[in-house]
Amino acid sequence: MGNKVAVEEQPNLKNYKQEKSFIQNIFTRKPKKKFVLGIIDPQNDFCEGGSLAVLDANKIFVPINKLRYLCVRHGIKTFISQDFHHLAHMSFASTHDKPVFSNQKLNLVMENGDKLTVTQTMWPTHCVQGTKGAEFYSDLFLFYNDKIIQKGTKTNVESYSAFGDEFNNQYEQTGLYSWLNQKKITDIILVGLATDYCVYNTALDAVKYGFTVHVILSCIRGVNPTTTSNAIEDMKSKGVVFYDEIFEFVNKNNRIFNNINLFL
Numbered sequence: 001m002g003n004k005v006a007v008e009e010q011p012n013l014k015n016y017k018q019e020k021s022f023i024q025n026i027f028t029r030k031p032k033k034k035f036v037l038g039i040i041d042p043q044n045d046f047c048e049g050g051s052l053a054v055l056d057a058n059k060i061f062v063p064i065n066k067l068r069y070l071c072v073r074h075g076i077k078t079f080i081s082q083d084f085h086h087l088a089h090m091s092f093a094s095t096h097d098k099p100v101f102s103n104q105k106l107n108l109v110m111e112n113g114d115k116l117t118v119t120q121t122m123w124p125t126h127c128v129q130g131t132k133g134a135e136f137y138s139d140l141f142l143f144y145n146d147k148i149i150q151k152g153t154k155t156n157v158e159s160y161s162a163f164g165d166e167f168n169n170q171y172e173q174t175g176l177y178s179w180l181n182q183k184k185i186t187d188i189i190l191v192g193l194a195t196d197y198c199v200y201n202t203a204l205d206a207v208k209y210g211f212t213v214h215v216i217l218s219c220i221r222g223v224n225p226t227t228t229s230n231a232i233e234d235m236k237s238k239g240v241v242f243y244d245e246i247f248e249f250v251n252k253n254n255r256i257f258n259n260i261n262l263f264l
């Protein structure tokens with residue numbers, strides 16, 4: 001036994017070199033990519049017949065469900081954000097008795113007493129807690145382990161982003177960042193509604209937090225053509241990666257995704 005230990009302790013230059021390069025690799029190599037799928041606000045009020053229906057929103061659910069299948073096959077988790085407002089939310093035209101879609105200057109008092117002045121778009125009443133409009137659109141496949149992220153739950157602040165409010169998430173934190181961090185996520189595949197508001201703001205926050213964001217155009221729709229194309233240009237300029245279809249996304253990330261061509 002004593003001899004054996006002595007033999008193993010003999011310096012071995014070859015092993016030493018291997019070990020040194022192995023240790024160097026640990027510190028210099030890029031961390032492995034870990035993807036998550038994020039579906040933004042796939043809710044009844046944003047779909048056909050809803051109070052804030054986005055044109056052609058219903059068309060995103062076939063490709064999103066295919067993407068879900070692909071992600072399940074690769075062990076990729078999904079979070080789904082849910083706009084979830086109080087009936088007197090500050091973004092509702094009805095709260096202030098102002099015209100729908102106008103922009104209004106609002107003086108707001110936060111829960112902690114902070115006073116803020118913001119310019120806010122006056123939306124039709126939508127996604128009110130406990131109503132059918134706030135529920136997920138029935139064409140979307142849901143799985144038992146989907147992570148649901150509710151946002152816009154604070155009456156006095158807007159949260160377009162799934163990470164939280166527009167003031168660096170200081171008045172509403174949804175918990176999304178810590179969930180992603182805990183799971184060591186590096187890349188977010190972002191889809192859903194609406195391109196020019198909640199997808200846009202979620203993507204910008206995600207980039208700010210250091211995630212790589214992948215957006216698939218067939219799986220998003222916007223409220224307004226001009227703000228949608230401006231949002232896409234801005235996201236591109238900030239490093240968000242765009243793909244036309246799921247097929248293109250799979251091909252360009254084929255080190256992670258096998259090309260499952262069952263029905264893509």
Ligand SMILES: [Zn+2]
Nearest residue numbers: 083091127152
């Ligand atoms: Zn909302």
